[in-house]
Amino acid sequence: MNSINCCVIKIGSNVLTTKEGKPDLERMNHLVSEISNFHKKGIKVILVSSGAVAFGRKEISLPEKLNPVLKKQIWASTGQIELINKYKSLFEERKLQVAQILVTKEDFRDRKHFLNMKNCVLGLLSQGIIPVINENDTVAITELMFTDNDELASLSAAMVDADTLVLLTNVNGIYTGSPDHPDSELIRVVAQDSEELASYISATKSSFGRGGMLTKLNMSKKSADLGIQVFIANGKQDNILTNILAKDTDFTYFEPKKAKQSTKKWLAHGDQYFKGEVIINQGAKSALFDQKISSLLPIGVITIEGEFKKGDILRISDEQGNRIGLGRAEYPSKTALEKIGQKNQKPIIHYDYLYLFHHE
Ligand SMILES: Nc1ncnc2c1ncn2[C@@H]1O[C@H](COP(=O)(O)OP(=O)(O)O)[C@@H](O)[C@H]1O
Numbered sequence: 001m002n003s004i005n006c007c008v009i010k011i012g013s014n015v016l017t018t019k020e021g022k023p024d025l026e027r028m029n030h031l032v033s034e035i036s037n038f039h040k041k042g043i044k045v046i047l048v049s050s051g052a053v054a055f056g057r058k059e060i061s062l063p064e065k066l067n068p069v070l071k072k073q074i075w076a077s078t079g080q081i082e083l084i085n086k087y088k089s090l091f092e093e094r095k096l097q098v099a100q101i102l103v104t105k106e107d108f109r110d111r112k113h114f115l116n117m118k119n120c121v122l123g124l125l126s127q128g129i130i131p132v133i134n135e136n137d138t139v140a141i142t143e144l145m146f147t148d149n150d151e152l153a154s155l156s157a158a159m160v161d162a163d164t165l166v167l168l169t170n171v172n173g174i175y176t177g178s179p180d181h182p183d184s185e186l187i188r189v190v191a192q193d194s195e196e197l198a199s200y201i202s203a204t205k206s207s208f209g210r211g212g213m214l215t216k217l218n219m220s221k222k223s224a225d226l227g228i229q230v231f232i233a234n235g236k237q238d239n240i241l242t243n244i245l246a247k248d249t250d251f252t253y254f255e256p257k258k259a260k261q262s263t264k265k266w267l268a269h270g271d272q273y274f275k276g277e278v279i280i281n282q283g284a285k286s287a288l289f290d291q292k293i294s295s296l297l298p299i300g301v302i303t304i305e306g307e308f309k310k311g312d313i314l315r316i317s318d319e320q321g322n323r324i325g326l327g328r329a330e331y332p333s334k335t336a337l338e339k340i341g342q343k344n345q346k347p348i349i350h351y352d353y354l355y356l357f358h359h360e
């Protein structure tokens with residue numbers, strides 16, 4: 001395990017609520033105290049906290065029949081105030097300040113939004129302020145939604161170049177079956193090329209949770225692939241963060257691969273955020289996978305789909321429809337269409353902004 005210098009800690013709804021669904025303020029206080037200790041040790045912490053819906057639900061009762069999306073919006077928008085106020089006062093007791101950052105998927109899609117957000121978070125960290133991130137549930141409905149806050153936490157860890165991601169939930173990690181079943185065993189380490197674990201995971205999730213354990217697994221694998229070590233651990237357990245630091249507790253640990261350059265990390269998460277698609281020929285495909293570093297040139301492009309601006313994410317596919325990778329557009333779709341198939345043109349995707357899925 002690597003040392004922890006900068007980490008994203010994600011707290012799931014069920015960690016912050018009691019069995020009856022009420023906010024668990026004692027737990028919240030304990031976790032704030034633990035995070036403050038990390039801070040004192042010089043570890044940079046970005047907190048991704050769920051709980052807005054759960055906090056809102058306890059304050060406001062709504063008619064059964066009301067549209068469920070609207071219910072969630074009402075609870076989240078009212079509950080977020082409660083949630084952040086509580087964090088503010090609990091951190092203030094420890095002489096620490098917090099900032100609230102509410103985001104949607106679109107903010108990770110648009111490079112400008114992304115860089116503005118990144119600069120703000122890094123600025124807050126440089127001033128010793130703890131960013132508390134949550135999804136903007138008022139705006140983020142249907143296709144604008146993250147799968148859940150595990151995805152948001154994983155994106156945030158890549159954004160700030162964190163070395164560690166901690167996903168705190170209500171179980172000790174990923175088990176080989178239902179965590180309540182006596183035969184189920186905790187998977188302690190997920191090695192870089194370990195077997196597929198998805199089959200162990202059932203669809204159950206906590207009453208306020210969204211993605212369940214499967215998103216945690218997928219996001220952990222993605223983060224580890226980018227060079228970020230991941231711990232899935234039990235946020236209901238006392239001293240969990242201290243014990244993770246001391247490596248003296250139960251958790252599922254994902255071994256990180258060699259760290260990727262930060263632009264490539266942004267791109268790696270782009271498979272749902274791309275604005276256009278570039279279909280390339282066999283020659284271009286071979287060049288991209290060659291040992292020699294290569295950018296994608298218009299001569300290797302067969303067609304371009306979608307409208308995009310300079311800086312948007314593009315997906316690259318081959319003629320058979322296989323997805324090859326992602327890259328950042330060097331120029332807008334209009335210019336790209338004019339250059340298709342031409343020699344001696346500037347790359348449409350520069351190597352520094354290219355992320356390939358699999359090496360052949
Ligand atoms: N194989 C498994 N190992 C551990 N937990 C599992 C597994 N399969 C399903 N789960 C469920 O996943 C839940 C955690 O996911 P979720 O409710 O989304 O948490 P959170 O609100 O913390 O994001 C656990 O409470 C557990 O019931």
Ligand SMILES: N[C@@H](CCC(=O)OP(=O)(O)O)C(=O)O
Nearest residue numbers: 013051052053148149209210
């Ligand atoms: N943004 C929502 C959290 C949604 C979510 O992903 O919850 P969870 O699966 O418990 O992390 C809220 O604050 O209630």
